[in-house]
Amino acid sequence: MKIFVLFGRNGAQIKPGGEPESSPAEVDLDQLLNELRAGQQRLRAASVDDLIGLCDAAGQEWAQPRNEVARMVGSLNAGFLLLWLRRENLEAALTQALRGDRCVLDAFLRQAPGSKRWHRAQPRGLLVHWVAGNVPLLGMISVIQGLLTKNANLVKVSRQNAGILPYFLQALSNARFRRPDGEEVTGTLLTDAARAIYADQEDGEAATALSTAADVRIAWGGREAVEAIMNLPRRFGTEDIVFGPKTSFVVVGAEKLGDETSARHVASLVARDTLALGQRGCNSPHTVFVERGGKLAPVDFAQLLAQELGRAAPQTPQDLTPNEAFQILGCRAEYDMRGEAWYGKGVSWSVFYSDEDRGLATPCYGRTLFVRAVEDVFDVAKLCSVGTQTAGLSLDERRLALAEALTARGIERCPEVGRMALYDAPWDGMYPIDRMVRWVSA
Amino acid sequence: MGAIDELLHQPPYATQPGQYGGLLRAAVREAISYHCEHCPVFERWYVKQGLDPEAEIQDLGQVPFLPVSIFKRMDLKSVGEEDVVRVLKSSATSSQIPSRVVLDRVTRDRQMRCLGALLSALMGPARRPFIVLDAAPAPGSSLELSARVAGMRGYLMMATETHYALEARAGELHLDVGKLESILAALQEPVCLIGYTYVLHQHVLTPLARAGRRVRLPGGSMVMHFGGWKRLERRSVDRAKLNAEVAEVFEMAEPCVRDVYGFTEHLGIIYPDDGQGVRLAPAYAEVIVRDPVTLKPLPPGVPGLLEFITPLPTSYPGIALLLDDMGQIISRDEGKDGLYGARFEVLGRALGTDIRGCGDTLPEQIYHVQASQTGL
Numbered sequence: 037m038k039i040f041v042l043f044g045r046n047g048a049q050i051k052p053g054g055e056p057e058s059s060p061a062e063v064d065l066d067q068l069l070n071e072l073r074a075g076q077q078r079l080r081a082a083s084v085d086d087l088i089g090l091c092d093a094a095g096q097e098w099a100q101p102r103n104e105v106a107r108m109v110g111s112l113n114a115g116f117l118l119l120w121l122r123r124e125n126l127e128a129a130l131t132q133a134l135r136g137d138r139c140v141l142d143a144f145l146r147q148a149p150g151s152k153r154w155h156r157a158q159p160r161g162l163l164v165h166w167v168a169g170n171v172p173l174l175g176m177i178s179v180i181q182g183l184l185t186k187n188a189n190l191v192k193v194s195r196q197n198a199g200i201l202p203y204f205l206q207a208l209s210n211a212r213f214r215r216p217d218g219e220e221v222t223g224t225l226l227t228d229a230a231r232a233i234y235a236d237q238e239d240g241e242a243a244t245a246l247s248t249a250a251d252v253r254i255a256w257g258g259r260e261a262v263e264a265i266m267n268l269p270r271r272f273g274t275e276d277i278v279f280g281p282k283t284s285f286v287v288v289g290a291e292k293l294g295d296e297t298s299a300r301h302v303a304s305l306v307a308r309d310t311l312a313l314g315q316r317g318c319n320s321p322h323t324v325f326v327e328r329g330g331k332l333a334p335v336d337f338a339q340l341l342a343q344e345l346g347r348a349a350p351q352t353p354q355d356l357t358p359n360e361a362f363q364i365l366g367c368r369a370e371y372d373m374r375g376e377a378w379y380g381k382g383v384s385w386s387v388f389y390s391d392e393d394r395g396l397a398t399p400c401y402g403r404t405l406f407v408r409a410v411e412d413v414f415d416v417a418k419l420c421s422v423g424t425q426t427a428g429l430s431l432d433e434r435r436l437a438l439a440e441a442l443t444a445r446g447i448e449r450c451p452e453v454g455r456m457a458l459y460d461a462p463w464d465g466m467y468p469i470d471r472m473v474r475w476v477s478a
Numbered sequence: 479m480g481a482i483d484e485l486l487h488q489p490p491y492a493t494q495p496g497q498y499g500g501l502l503r504a505a506v507r508e509a510i511s512y513h514c515e516h517c518p519v520f521e522r523w524y525v526k527q528g529l530d531p532e533a534e535i536q537d538l539g540q541v542p543f544l545p546v547s548i549f550k551r552m553d554l555k556s557v558g559e560e561d562v563v564r565v566l567k568s569s570a571t572s573s574q575i576p577s578r579v580v581l582d583r584v585t586r587d588r589q590m591r592c593l594g595a596l597l598s599a600l601m602g603p604a605r606r607p608f609i610v611l612d613a614a615p616a617p618g619s620s621l622e623l624s625a626r627v628a629g630m631r632g633y634l635m636m637a638t639e640t641h642y643a644l645e646a647r648a649g650e651l652h653l654d655v656g657k658l659e660s661i662l663a664a665l666q667e668p669v670c671l672i673g674y675t676y677v678l679h680q681h682v683l684t685p686l687a688r689a690g691r692r693v694r695l696p697g698g699s700m701v702m703h704f705g706g707w708k709r710l711e712r713r714s715v716d717r718a719k720l721n722a723e724v725a726e727v728f729e730m731a732e733p734c735v736r737d738v739y740g741f742t743e744h745l746g747i748i749y750p751d752d753g754q755g756v757r758l759a760p761a762y763a764e765v766i767v768r769d770p771v772t773l774k775p776l777p778p779g780v781p782g783l784l785e786f787i788t789p790l791p792t793s794y795p796g797i798a799l800l801l802d803d804m805g806q807i808i809s810r811d812e813g814k815d816g817l818y819g820a821r822f823e824v825l826g827r828a829l830g831t832d833i834r835g836c837g838d839t840l841p842e843q844i845y846h847v848q849a850s851q852t853g854l
Contacts, residue, residue: 358770358783358828362802365773366547372526373519373552382772 037063037241042193043202043232045071047209052108056198056234065245068231072162072188075228079186080159084141086213086221087184088126094211094223095121105207112200116313117173121180130184132461133469141186144478157473159187160275161251166265167201168257169194174279175201178254178468179230185472189230192246195237202232243268250274252472257281277471279464282318282425283399285325286453287413287438289431293330293337302430303341305454306405307348309428312457315403318464319426319449319456322399324407325416335376338389338407342378349385349403356383356402364402395419413438420445425464428453481505482789486588490595490760492818495811498761502789503535509789509797510541516556520795538764539775543785543798546743549577557582557793566742579743582793589746589790590635592762597636599760600736600750601700607665608637609658611673611682611703613646632745633672633702643671644681651681658693668698671728674705675737679715683723694729701728702750704738707826717755739824743796747788749824756808759820763788767807768800770828778807781825802828 040059042050049059062068079087098105099118109117119125130138134157137145144154163182167175175191179201182189193201211223235242247253247268252275255265262280270276286306293299309321324341326334356364361383368386371377375390385403396419397406410416413431420427420442427442429435430453439450448465451458461467479487481504492498514521514531524531527542535541548554555562563583567576581589610630634640643658644651662669673682678701686693695701701724710720717737725733739749739757749757749765759765766775767782776782784805787798808821 356771358804359802361770361773362545362547362783362800362828365545365800366551369523369544369548370551372523373548373554377526382774383770 037245038239039065039242040234042198042234043205048202048206050199050202052199052203054199056195069249072229072231076188078225079229082225084138086215087226088123089213090211090221090223090226091121091126091180092123093213094208112173117176130469133467154478156476158476159185160472160474162188162190162249163252163254163472164246164250165191165254167191167193169196172197172200174256176204181469182472183226183229185469187472191232193232193234198234205230205232252277275471277468282423284319284321284426285323286321286428287416288326289413289434290327290330291432292430293332295331299332299337300340302453303344306341307344308454309456310345310403310405311348315401321428321456323397324405325410326407327413328409328411334407334409335389338387341405341407342387345385345387346380349380360401363400364404367400414441417441417445420447422446425449426456428456481508485762486591488761490599491758492761493816495818502764503538505789506541506787506797507535513556513795517554517795538787539766541787541798543800546799546801549579549743550575554794555580556795577742579794585791585793592746593632594635596748596760601636605636605638607639607669608634609661609669609671610640610642611644611671611677612642613644613651614642653682653685655691666696668696671701673703675703675707676709678703679710679720683727686727692727692729700734702736702738743799744786744788746790755823756821758817765820765822767805778809781806783828804828
């Protein structure tokens with residue numbers, strides 16, 4: 037077993053673009069866990085509002101122009117993190133997940149006003165996070181939720197982008213927050229309860245050790261990666277939180293295609309959902325189902341969508357692998373030959389339509405949308421499964437009825453179009469923060 | 479004689495800078511015009527690129543290109559079914575879907591002519607015995623051939639006789655060392671060992687090295703391999719190591735090991751390396767490296783997606799094809815050993831992201847915050 041400590045008691049031991057094997061190797065996992073438990077004890081003694089204050093201070097600091105972390109955030113197309121760290125957002129998320137009062141993280145509270153029963157949310161203990169290499173900042177979301185719930189957090193990063201998460205943990209450790217009583221708390225209060233490590237994919241001993249140490253296993257990634265983690269041995273009672281691969285789509289009802297102005301508005305919202313997160317989220321749309329029968333035909337809507345996507349796309353940077361670019365070019369050539377294809381210069385964005393196409397498109401990524409005609413929006417329900425996550429709906433009266441039909445078949449979120457990328461709860465069928473605590477009573 | 483035929487009658491490599499550039503451009507224009515006339519979907523696509531099929535080509539970098547995967551997605555033909563003499567299927571390594579290209583007599587003849595010229599340039603005009611590092615193929619359909627067998631057969635035009643050094647037993651390849659030794663003993667003249675790169679390493683070099691056996695090749699022999707390095711990379715075997723192992727196991731004092739690059743959709747055009755991974759584009763083709771995001775041609779030394787252009791095929795519109803292989807131009811028309819043209823390296827398959835995380839998460843306020851507020 038060989039574990040490389042990328043963020044440890046001495047801070048980040050790797051540069052953002054560095055090789056994980058160049059960091060100090062630690063074979064004694066117990067030593068690492070003891071450090072984390074000590075850090076967690078200090079975390080448990082702090083108030084949740086202080087912890088939120090630190091996150092908020094970090095988010096504010098990183099948003100300053102010319103701030104080094106802000107530049108890194110920009111290069112990663114991850115502006116969402118700064119906003120997610122804001123006090124209002126974190127307070128709302130905790131309150132929503134914790135039965136209406138985040139202070140259950142600090143002490144026993146009455147279950148209801150006047151109730152003789154008291155309840156409290158205790159941290160589960162050690163959260164082990166496995167983070168996908170192509171979206172390393174996902175780890176920050178779950179680590180911060182783990183820290184706010186006062187857990188110890190061990191993050192196993194991928195070799196790809198191994199240095200990104202340690203960089204942000206280091207930046208978080210530098211945060212300063214002055215409490216209302218004037219006392220200053222520092223970010224190390226949070227980060228002393230977090231460690232980032234790397235172990236080789238083939239190191240089965242390390243993988244097993246991490247899994248059996250966990251009280252909660254949190255896995256982000258593709259199916260193969262997530263299944264491999266879930267198949268590792270674990271202790272009885274260990275909780276699993278899985279954010280596996282899913283695909284999302286949009287449904288546009290005929291009633292929204294009554295005139296070009298309203299259809300264009302819908303198209304602009306779809307474009308916004310597509311561009312957020314570089315279309316890499318499982319909540320990002322790839323297929324747009326458009327109902328026939330409106331004044332505008334599905335192909336006309338596809339053209340409007342292309343115009344709106346083309347208008348918005350150049351404003352955000354594109355993050356694409358050569359292989360993804362190649363796939364997009366294949367689709368473009370195919371639809372140029374047998375359907376309709378609209379696209380920008382380079383591989384900045386693409387919209388495809390063919391009257392013959394049915395079902396969910398295979399995601400192509402890189403701001404690529406497949407518009408498909410349906411006779412009835414309810415026909416989409418049969419395409420839903422556990423592999424689908426978000427359906428952005430653009431409908432009038434039928435919205436809740438369709439949401440009922442889609443969620444019954446596996447869809448987990450049915451926000452309005454334009455709000456697909458918003459982080460809300462429940463997510464993937466659960467309140468993740470709720471899964472990081474043990475509810476106890478007195 | 480049209481420009482294409484005139485081009486194909488030229489020697490395979492330029493001996494002066496820019497020697498065949500004009501002729502190649504004219505031939506490509508002729509090919510585009512032909513396919514626009516004979517393949518309606520190709521014409522639809524070409525016109526959508528905003529170009530006139532009859533327009534003169536000033537710069538091959540401006541010719542619209544198709545990703546090679548289009549032959550997995552579409553059945554593209556510029557001839558009638560009655561003119562098809564062979565259907566080629568590529569290996570389906572990355573997508574599990576093989577590409578399919580049809581050959582007519584004209585295309586097949588052009589491919590053979592090009593291949594013959596390029597092999598002669600590589601091996602010299604005299605044919606020689608070939609020892610195939612594979613098992614003898616089982617008799618199969620003459621119409622649908624796998625690209626592997628078809629590719630191998632093309633090379634054998636340079637063979638005075640052909641021997642197969644491996645046997646397939648229970649689906650596994652096994653080297654018959656005794657047979658190889660007796661073939662070499664009987665021949666006593668320079669030979670060409672030919673086979674897939676991974677077969678050469680995994681089924682020939684490794685068992686011989688493990689057994690401590692050496693098989694001396696006659697002086698002047700050549701080892702030619704193709705098929706890519708993906709499987710060898712997993713074993714941490716690079717070109718230098720492979721060449722060293724070949725030299726040692728076959729006791730070659732002056733090792734001549736050539737890694738040949740080519741692909742089904744441009745069968746007939748091969749790009750052998752110089753022993754160190756550098757390849758030269760022949761008169762019949764051009765190579766361009768494109769930025770994967772902007773798609774613009776890249777200067778020498780900058781890696782990108784490889785594109786190859788040739789006017790060879792008449793039966794399918796595979797003129798300018800972008801591959802999912804990465805490469806870089808080393809030099810253009812700088813000249814080396816009296817030969818000119820684009821020298822390039824193949825850097826391997828373009829990698830994607832195999833692991834996709836679930837969605838990044840967003841706060842509700844993100845759409846209401848201006849970029850200036852975040853400093854981004």
